[in-house]
Amino acid sequence: MQNWKRNYLKPRVRRFIRKILGYITLRTLQKHQPIIISVAGGGPTSLIREAIFSVVTEKLPTRRNIELPEAEFSIPLTVLGYTDYPSSYSEWIWVIIKSFIQLFTVKAFKHALVLELKPSKTSVMAYWLSILNPEILIQLGTTVYEFTPTDFGLFRNYNIDDSSTAGYEHIATEVGNYLHMDSLDIELGLAAIRFPEARIRLLPGINSSTVVDATHYYFPLKLASVLETISTGKGRLIAFTDYELDQQLLTAENWEVNPLNFTPLKNDTVLLRGRRADLIVRHGNIINRLQAIAG
Numbered sequence: 256m257q258n259w260k261r262n263y264l265k266p267r268v269r270r271f272i273r274k275i276l277g278y279i280t281l282r283t284l285q286k287h288q289p290i291i292i293s294v295a296g297g298g299p300t301s302l303i304r305e306a307i308f309s310v311v312t313e314k315l316p317t318r319r320n321i322e323l324p325e326a327e328f329s330i331p332l333t334v335l336g337y338t339d340y341p342s343s344y345s346e347w348i349w350v351i352i353k354s355f356i357q358l359f360t361v362k363a364f365k366h367a368l369v370l371e372l373k374p375s376k377t378s379v380m381a382y383w384l385s386i387l388n389p390e391i392l393i394q395l396g397t398t399v400y401e402f403t404p405t406d407f408g409l410f411r412n413y414n415i416d417d418s419s420t421a422g423y424e425h426i427a428t429e430v431g432n433y434l435h436m437d438s439l440d441i442e443l444g445l446a447a448i449r450f451p452e453a454r455i456r457l458l459p460g461i462n463s464s465t466v467v468d469a470t471h472y473y474f475p476l477k478l479a480s481v482l483e484t485i486s487t488g489k490g491r492l493i494a495f496t497d498y499e500l501d502q503q504l505l506t507a508e509n510w511e512v513n514p515l516n517f518t519p520l521k522n523d524t525v526l527l528r529g530r531r532a533d534l535i536v537r538h539g540n541i542i543n544r545l546q547a548i549a550g
Contacts (some may be wrong), residue, residue: 273327287366290315291388292430297395302450304319311431314431329473333370391407391408394411395414409429475498493524495526495528
């Protein structure tokens with residue numbers, strides 16, 4: 256039964272979702288006509304994505320994919336304005352229904368999309384590129400897909416050494432100049448560049464506690480990988496997670512899981528696990544007191 260689901264059912268469901276999302280994504284792009292900037296290749300694409308995003312945001316409202324660009328549906332979810340990856344069929348159905356309704360209820364508005372392209376399959380990348388039709392493409396090193404420079408308003412191909420020599424600021428500035436941005440706005444964007452977030456963030460909490468932010472937008476890291484990064488001190492071990500398996504494993508390791516009333520004390524280690532938006536909704540009053548999560 257499990258083999259049937261994995262080998263027969265899931266591939267067909269994914270193709271069905273891809274076609275439906277492809278149609279809605281295409282209609283959404285046709286309605287809003289955003290400026291689409293794509294970053295692809297084997298170089299530091301996430302860093303270049305963040306630099307371009309920071310600069311273009313000074314001109315237009317801008318979205319970008321922020322986690323696991325190799326996920327198959329990272330592109331359409333970003334176009335449609337979703338930061339979280341649906342984790343069940345019912346969530347996918349809701350995304351499809353809501354996005355379709357918004358084709359008729361949301362007014363067209365000018366914005367930009369900065370999309371990091373790293374699909375694991377050539378066919379998937381070709382499919383989404385045919386729908387996106389980006390105006391700007393920045394290629395770092397080589398990709399699994401052959402691009403034709405004349406298909407783009409601005410096409411730049413940096414090998415990995417060139418991208419480090421020229422610098423991410425140079426690439427972002429070039430994009431800003433192509434968009435006829437004021438030089439001061441470009442400088443402001445460059446000054447505000449934030450490096451891509453690590454999947455696990457160690458943050459200072461109040462009362463000298465340590466917050467281990469292992470929340471996610473798309474898929475969670477394995478708990479064992481998270482725990483390997485934690486150096487526990489003399490304080491308590493506190494975890495907030497909605498995953499039942501996490502709760503069982505952490506309880507067995509003497510962690511206090513999802514306490515109702517909690518104030519961090521000196522040397523406490525506080526672990527946050529789960530989809531970031533969901534965790535803030537369920538435990539927001541406690542997490543806000545940690546004064547640790549930003550954005």
